[in-house]
Amino acid sequence: xxxxxxxxxKKRLDILAAAQEEFKEKGxxxxxxxxLAKRAEVSKRTVYNHFPSKEILFHNIVKQLCDSFxxxxxxxxxxxxxxxxxxHVAAVNEIRLLExxxxxxxxxxxxxxxxxxxxxxxxxxxxxxxQKDGLHVWINEAMNDGRLKKADANFAAQQFLGxxxxxxxxxxxxxxxxxxTAEQQKTIADDAVLMFLARYxx
Amino acid sequence: xxxxxxxxxKKRLDILAAAQEEFKEKGxxxxxxxxLAKRAEVSKRTVYNHFPSKEILFHNIVKQLCDSFxxxxxxxxxxxxxxxxxxHVAAVNEIRLLExxxxxxxxxxxxxxxxxxxxxxxxxxxxxxxQKDGLHVWINEAMNDGRLKKADANFAAQQFLGxxxxxxxxxxxxxxxxxxTAEQQKTIADDAVLMFLARYxx
DNA sequence: CAAATACTACACTGTTTAGTTTACTTTTCA
DNA sequence: TGAAAAGTAAACTAAACAGTGTAGTATTTG
Numbered sequence: 001x002x003x004x005x006x007x008x009x010k011k012r013l014d015i016l017a018a019a020q021e022e023f024k025e026k027g028x029x030x031x032x033x034x035x036l037a038k039r040a041e042v043s044k045r046t047v048y049n050h051f052p053s054k055e056i057l058f059h060n061i062v063k064q065l066c067d068s069f070x071x072x073x074x075x076x077x078x079x080x081x082x083x084x085x086x087x088h089v090a091a092v093n094e095i096r097l098l099e100x101x102x103x104x105x106x107x108x109x110x111x112x113x114x115x116x117x118x119x120x121x122x123x124x125x126x127x128x129x130x131q132k133d134g135l136h137v138w139i140n141e142a143m144n145d146g147r148l149k150k151a152d153a154n155f156a157a158q159q160f161l162g163x164x165x166x167x168x169x170x171x172x173x174x175x176x177x178x179x180x181t182a183e184q185q186k187t188i189a190d191d192a193v194l195m196f197l198a199r200y201x202x
Numbered sequence: 203x204x205x206x207x208x209x210x211x212k213k214r215l216d217i218l219a220a221a222q223e224e225f226k227e228k229g230x231x232x233x234x235x236x237x238l239a240k241r242a243e244v245s246k247r248t249v250y251n252h253f254p255s256k257e258i259l260f261h262n263i264v265k266q267l268c269d270s271f272x273x274x275x276x277x278x279x280x281x282x283x284x285x286x287x288x289x290h291v292a293a294v295n296e297i298r299l300l301e302x303x304x305x306x307x308x309x310x311x312x313x314x315x316x317x318x319x320x321x322x323x324x325x326x327x328x329x330x331x332x333q334k335d336g337l338h339v340w341i342n343e344a345m346n347d348g349r350l351k352k353a354d355a356n357f358a359a360q361q362f363l364g365x366x367x368x369x370x371x372x373x374x375x376x377x378x379x380x381x382x383t384a385e386q387q388k389t390i391a392d393d394a395v396l397m398f399l400a401r402y403x404x
Numbered sequence: 405c406a407a408a409t410a411c412t413a414c415a416c417t418g419t420t421t422a423g424t425t426t427a428c429t430t431t432t433c434a
Numbered sequence: 435t436g437a438a439a440a441g442t443a444a445a446c447t448a449a450a451c452a453g454t455g456t457a458g459t460a461t462t463t464g
Contacts, residue, residue, distance in 0.1 A: 007461060008410060027318060029231040033452060043412045048453065112314030114376045116229060121377050155369070155389075159397065162368025166360050170372070174316045175323050187357075191401075195361065198400035199393075209431060210440065235422060245442045250423065411460070421450080430441065 012050050014040040020061050023109045028058055062120070065106040066127040073097055074134035077141035083148070083201065084193050090135055091164060091189035098169045099179055107173060135160065139200075148200045156200060163192040214252050216242040222263050225311045230260055264322070267308040268329040275299055276336035279343040285350070285403065286395050292337055293366060293391035300371045301381055309375060337362065341402075350402045358402060365394040 018040035022031045033054055037044040051057035075090045097103050106124075114121035136157035142148040148156075167188045171177040180188060220242035224233040235256055239246040253259035277292045299305050308326075316323035338359035344350040350358075369390045373379040382390060 011411075025318070027231070027314075029229070030318070032450080034450090043414095045413085045454085046411055049410075052453095054452070108317060111376060112229075112317050115310060115314050116227070116232070118378050125377065155393070158368050159365050159393070162364045162366075163361050165372075166364025166367070167357070170367075174313060175327060176320050191357070191361070195397055195401040199397040213441080234420080236420095245444095247424085247443085248441055251440075254423095256422070405464105407462105407464090409460105409462070412458085413456100415454105415456085417452105417454075419451085421448100423447085425446075426444090428442080430439105432437105432439075434435105434437095 011040075011042055011046055014042055015047055015050055015057075016061065016064060018042075019057055020065075020105060020109070023058060023061060024105055027109075028054075028113050062106070062110055062124060063127070065102055065109070066124065068102045069097075069128065075138045077138045077145075079145055079147075083142060084197060086138070087160075087193045087196060088189055090138070091160075091192050092185075094161065094164055095168050095180075095185050095189060098165070098172075104172075111173065147202055149202050151200065156196075160192060160196050163195060164188060213242075213244055213248055216244055217249055217252055217259075218263065218266060220244075221259055222267075222307060222311070225260060225263060226307055229311075230256075230315050264308070264312055264326060265329070267304055267311070268326065270304045271299075271330065277340045279340045279347075281347055281349075285344060286399055288340070289362075289395045289398060290391055292340065293362075293394050294387075296363065296366055297370050297382075297387050297391060300367070306374075313375065349404055351404050353402065358398075362394060362398050365397060366390060 015036075018036050019031075022036040022039060026032075031054070033047060034044060037047050040047070047057070051060060073090070073093045075086065075093070078086060110120060110124050114124065136153045139148065139156050139160075140153040143150050143153060168180050168185065172179055217238075220238050221233075224238040224241060228234075233256070235249060236246060239249045242249070249259070253262060275292070275295045277288065277295070280288060312322065312326055316326065338355045341350065341358050341362075342355040345352050345355060370382055370387065374381055
């Protein structure tokens with residue numbers, strides 16, 4: 001019973017997949033419902049039977065991509081493990097997230113719209129924000145545990161992620177640079193940890 | 203003889219100013235030549251007499267904004283001055299640049315287009331790149347001078363800027379957060395210097 | 405099997421838009 | 435001052451596009 005997909009369900013998925021491609025390539029304004037329907041090999045009318053408007057379809061795509069982040073980048077604080085080891089795991093997880101197709105697609109689709117639509121920016125962040133900010137909690141606990149210098153945990157988390165994204169996110173998104181190799185990723189992670197602990201280790 | 207602007211020159215400037223606003227608010231696709239002409243208080247035909255197409259007008263705007271960065275963020279290495287002092291100047295200059303209207307406008311206008319137009323990304327970077335990367339030179343000299351640990355100077359510069367932009371650029375661009383106050387700016391600069399030197403000071 | 409549901413092609417509306425044409429007025433400058 | 439250059443309003447073309455209506459075909463399901 002693996003392919004118990006009714007035709008309607010299959011069409012719906014085809015439309016969502018095609019729409020994701022279309023929006024990714026052309027942005028919201030540039031995307032065309034006709035082109036999108038052809039891409040999905042579906043009648044344009046069917047698209048509108050599933051999604052009443054372009055905007056609603058767009059929001060469904062964003063929602064779908066947000067939802068695909070079940071694997072949170074949460075990190076649990078362990079008082080008995082070395083800080084660098086734990087931080088390194090966080091860095092590697094973050095890099096893996098930045099590299100993942102779904103995350104890159106989400107950003108390619110939403111980020112340019114976010115500049116001109118604060119509501120989209122907010123709702124996306126909110127939808128994502130539930131699980132996103134595990135790191136500042138970890139930092140906070142390590143500070144309270146006396147193993148990191150007391151400071152603003154949110155700011156520190158922002159710095160840590162900034163170190164990583166400066167090499168493994170922004171240049172790829174805007175200058176379509178290639179993603180760092182495994183070796184480069186290791187350098188980025190190692191160095192972020194090194195720098196962070198050089199500054200914050202108690 | 204201060205207002206020796208011929209009418210044609212004045213119209214041209216009006217058009218450029220209006221176009222900058224229009225593109226900034228609506229992006230390339232969203233901008234309308236009719237709306238833009240009204241904004242400039244100029245006949246649509248006049249717009250086309252000055253700029254043969256929307257695309258050419260757009261590129262003129264980008265060029266104009268790029269050219270307005272005569273004040274490079276260059277930093278000269280001084281062997282006899284403290285590193286933290288010199289770096290702090292660099293950080294403050296960078297933050298001032300990130301805060302400046304022309305830089306923010308440039309980014310608001312170009313960045314979302316860069317995602318879908320590698321050529322624009324490249325040409326803009328190139329146009330800007332001449333003066334942009336003074337920092338890695340400074341770092342390199344300080345490393346050769348034995349005052350910083352030997353490492354990849356470009357990577358280190360990227361880290362330093364990443365620390366700053368994580369707080370004073372990306373959140374403002376995409377989540378339209380307010381720009382840090384003078385006090386916050388000082389924290390950001392101080393902390394970037396602190397963290398950088400904690401990691402790289404020889 | 406039959407009724408309901410969904411899909412399809414295609415024509416259509418109404419709007420927006422980049423860019424042009426025209427006939428006329430204003431500014432420039434030799 | 436008068437011809438050339440530049441500006442103007444307004445109507446226009448041609449294309450694209452979001453979204454709808456229709457009539458007929460395929461699929462689902464009780």
